[in-house]
Amino acid sequence: MALSPDLSFLTPDALQDDEPKRLAALQSYNILGSPPERMFDDLIDLARLIVDVPIAYISLIDSDRQWFKTAQGLEVQETPRDIAFCDHAIRKKDVMVVLDAHQDPRFRDSPLVTGPPYIRFYAGAPIITPDGYAVGTICLSDTKPHPDFSGTEELAALARQAAALLELRRSLSQQAVAARMATDQRDRLWDNSLDMMLISRPDGQIIAGNPAWEATFGPIGDNGGANFVDFLAPSEERIPPPMVNGQKDIQVEHEMVNQNGETVYASWNLAREDDMIFGIARDITRAREAEAQLVHVQRMESVGQLTGGIAHDFNNLLTIVLGNLDIAERRLGKDETQRALAAITNARGGANRAANLTQRLLAFARRQSLSPVQINAGELLDGLMPLARQALHGGIKLTLQIAETLPSICIDPGQLENAILNLIVNARDAMVENDQQTGEIALHANEYHLSQEDAETVSANASAGHWLRLCVSDNGSGIEPDIAERIFEPFFTTKPSGKGTGLGLSQVHGFIAQSGGFVTLKTEIGSGTTISLWLPVDEGEAQSVERQSDSTNDNAPAVSQQQSHHILLVEDNEAVRAHVAELLEEEGYDVISLVDGQAAVEHLQSQARKPDLLLSDIMMPNLDGHGLASWVHDYYGDVPIILMTGYAGGEMPSDSPHEALITKPFSPQDLLDAIGNALQPVKAKAAV
Template identity: 40%
Template sequence: MSDTRPADPALTAPGEHMDALREAAGAWVWDEPAGRLYADARFANFCGLDPEEARRGLPTSDFFAGVIPEDRLRVRIALAGILRGSETFSKTYRVRGAGGVVRWVSASGITERDLSGALQRFTGVLVDITEQKRIEEQLRIAQTAGGVGTFEHTYGFGTAEVSAQFCRLLGLQPTDALPVRTINTLVEAGDPLIIRSLGEEGALPYSEMRIRRADDGAERWLARRGERRPDSVSGGERFIGVIYDITPAKLAEAELRELARTLEDRVAERTRERDRVWNRARDLIMVLSPGRQYLAINPAWGAILGYEQDELLGRAHGILLHPDDEAGRGDILERLGRGEAVEDLDLRVRAKDGAYHWINWTFIPEDGFIYGIGRDVTERKQLEDQLRQSQKMEAVGQLTGGLAHDFNNMLTGIMGGLDMARRRIAQGRSEEAESFLETATQAAERAAALTHRLLAFSRRQTLDSQPVEANVLVSSMEDMLRRTLGEQVSLGLALQADIWPTRTDPNQLESAILNLAINARDAMPAGGQLTIETANVRVDWQTKVGNEEIEPGEYVMIAVSDTGLGMAPDVLAKVFDPFFTTKPIGQGTGLGLSMVYGFVRQTGGRVGVYSEPGVGTTVKLYLPRLRGEREAVESDARHGATPRGAGESVLLVEDDPQVRVLVRTVLEELGYRATEAVDSRQALAILDTAGPLNLLITDVGLPGMNGRQLAEIARARRPDLPVLFMTGYAAGAAERSAFLMPGMQMISKPFALETLAKVLRETLGGSH
């Protein structure tokens, strides 16, 4: 067949691109009368054939051997056209060559026929265009980083909410809303509508459409993406989507198709398009090597961050990241290593002048390389920070306003009661002073309760956590709850058997349940049903309970449900806000649910609230399961006369002079001998010089060395010395079990004389 086969085109190609053709092209000759296929070594390598056998000739059926199955049918159809009379052949498809490597190739061929029209030879070249395909994909990614217009449309409405960029893409004046008819009228007949008509099913698929701009009549290509979401307001559904201009891509596609006739033009056009996008893009574009070093960066890096290409090439990608963002880099690289794209990722990148810019990145791995596109969103981040600060200050204003109102009322009761008592005593009417002292005491107790609720809300209260059986605790409250609810409200308990134990402060949990029960009672003015339920709950993945996210794990759930008035969505959204209440003035501080929320969050749990007007409300407390031995909840029902001392020696350390004088007076009245110190330094001097001491009483929040540190030193010098801590609030003492050692007790300010007397005897007696 040597006299009929033409010379290898790759070896005889004229012109200055001969060397390139040798590297990129493989040639074949199809001898139809002989049914043989002849090809050069390059073609054989592309298609996974033996080069020597290809040179000597193979059955024509072997032409399809290297074509991957997904592309084989359309190649067969094209070749069938050649055999039936077509003059030229031009196809792009994928082949699997030696070693299983997949390449994109472009095949072009022509036919030779005899005078009767019968096919004699079919010759052509196979060109490797894998790199071109990669560049085309890079071009597509870069173009999607351009301007994007957003829209939102709810079914049943004739208008859609749109962004200013959306209007500009359509050639309309920027506005917040547009009629759907106006939007869709701009779409060319036969193309998909931008906003689909009412009643069509499914999410918004990716679609491309031509529009005629409203301002200049220019035809542009737009792409649309979006998805369907339920609409909580109308009960229907809404579409949220984006559009962006893909005219350059469409024009580039048309140009590429036009220039596909010759290899030289295709290479030149590919280079021009790549350089145009690379050089003119306003977003950061980079290529990372398999070793995660900068391989290439586009000129936008200089405009935005001040770096020239030679300043970064070869350097590790992580050198510019903010230290706080560096920790998550390993996870990002691991995902990219698995072939996953990473999108919508905000990272801080250091500019050449040392300032950090927030960049929103998209990373796409391909063939070991990583392609990244980043948009500077620093201004957006600054606006978000300003919004958060504004919201924070609004919350602080609401909190301080509520505090000022309630505390001023209570201080009025305290100061007024004491002033009136002083006047009655001065007038010799001492018997009338008792009622005013009682008024002052009640106001002071209300102030203490308010402070306690604030600490609970802010998750700063001191907790005495211990293993708790929810069923035992709820059952022990049944009688008290029935008396609290009254005759009009029925109480039902639905307690799951074999409930898991949890670790929490039983007194605070009782208070939380009682708070919820009182709220439920007030929501049922005409009576109703209150149900308290317990259950074991296993959460397998992160989910929502009410408006709260709950992590995977095992929880003990305590639910309090009523059949009362329920809450509207706007009320439900603010139910945990401090000082928010729907009760009449004077009938609630608005801190009840805030306290419950803060307490449960401090124990590591979550709170979910579900309510519907006219149906009722359910509040669910999720407390983490305790793994380990079950312990029953103990109740302290000891009552009796105020315990007194027997002359024991007590060292009192308190920096507030008024509190110090008051506590010393109480100690002496209870029968103890007290020595005072104003701080830890003075207390240590007394510890070194004083005789036997039976008890150390110290405030936690002392200036300089705090009370806990003082206790450590005192114990080192006097190992058996009992310690009683007093605390109004101390961040390190929020968890009693972690703060206290054997022989130590804690009492929260303010406290009554009877409470102090009881704790003193417990501490001196060694109980804890």
């Protein structure tokens, strides 16, 4: 059964008494002065069936007149508003009836009563808009009085129909205007669009193409053109994609050949209606070229960033190698064979670690295929920490929280290191972008045995089994949900232009998946983010391996120390710190060795004796060499300062106080000469 339309809007709850808004409602219909229309004439014919009268009309009340949209029995098109019966009728919601105008003080002196058309009887129903404004009336009039009138309900119903006709008329008018505008816009879009537009048959036969298509592939004749597949590159499938009627949003990319024989990459959006295919294409040739260039630039930038990042550690290792070789040479000259051999052993260890760093760089730069080997995950993470810390500024702290024993895993170690570094750098960048001056990034590692039920809870990509979970967590601001669901998409990035390519996290995700694992993300606004790398543990190969940390050679013979100038040595690399301390102590200096600038400040604040010289590395966690040098200069202005650096990039701050800067790797003699020169003023002062 058909449903009746909802016409409740034609009977508003109350009549609105606001003349400016009433006039605006009338003007919105754009009907004043319009020619006759049959649908309004029909309402007058129906009104005269209620009672036999000579005069019937529809009156619209303007600011100073009543205008008749349609009328029977009247010779005029309008009359002044101040003499109109209808001006009174629009002031109330009910039908107004005047049985004898001669007896009504409101109208007995009206020109419409005393003169043509000599009205004696009047019945008028207000035409009320859906917003409650009476814009006019539908009326019945007679030149003689009536004893009564029983047609108020019928006349009110016709008034509601008149209101409905006004609404319908306005709607149809708006639709006609919109249709004309749409046609004009479609024509303009077809003619002026920079995107190519094409209409073809389902078999690919071209019917029409817009100017953008013709500019690229040549004109289409009046009777249509060639087949779409004729413009595809030889490497493309030369069969149009099958489409059913009504199918929309089919997206395909094609390599095509333009009218000049050049390769064009086009991204098409296709839709089918009946026997016609409508296609819109965007030329993405430049985007493809830019994408290839971007990948190349990103690869080179990554190599550059990693090279700069490991330069510090690499030069530290060279310092160990060269310094121990120099010591060995001097000890051999004194027939101290055992001590010389110990120095050579230390040099060999440093050289081996440098070789490992070189291999790490080469593996990253070549982006070679995976070379999985069985590794000790704990040792890999220990070795990665110094490099990772180089990527962080002083306000962000990196901690390592892993079990003493972890299962060995089979994976490409270079790619795993790169993945972890990528996550740490992303966490750092997120904090920087949110103006977070301090924070903490933690690297966790634990093993898990997942049941099938646990796996379903962890991730849709997880499965039951033995897993090693590596997590990078930060206490930053978290990731918005709409961004979190896209962070592993290639080329998606929230960083400003030129600051990121959007490839890093997608590479991490792809590498872990290729290694048989999966990645999970946990984030909460205001509470930080954790990205976990789940790596499979081969039960046949797995064994718990205890972590071994690099340390200096405990068998190296001790050297007698002489009390002399007091030197404060600050260096975060344990091996370099031990090597330099041994060198200085062997020369008779009194050396205090500390791990970073913060430890040095705390030591100096707790000691009454000030140092005779500060020898400090520049790049260190917590407080770097520049900050430490400034602090020492402020508190002990006469203490000479020598800074050491193994980092190839960056600039020296112009206000950094120091007497000398030594670049790693350096020879022991170069260091001793620099210290001797820096201490000359101290020696001269002591002699006075």
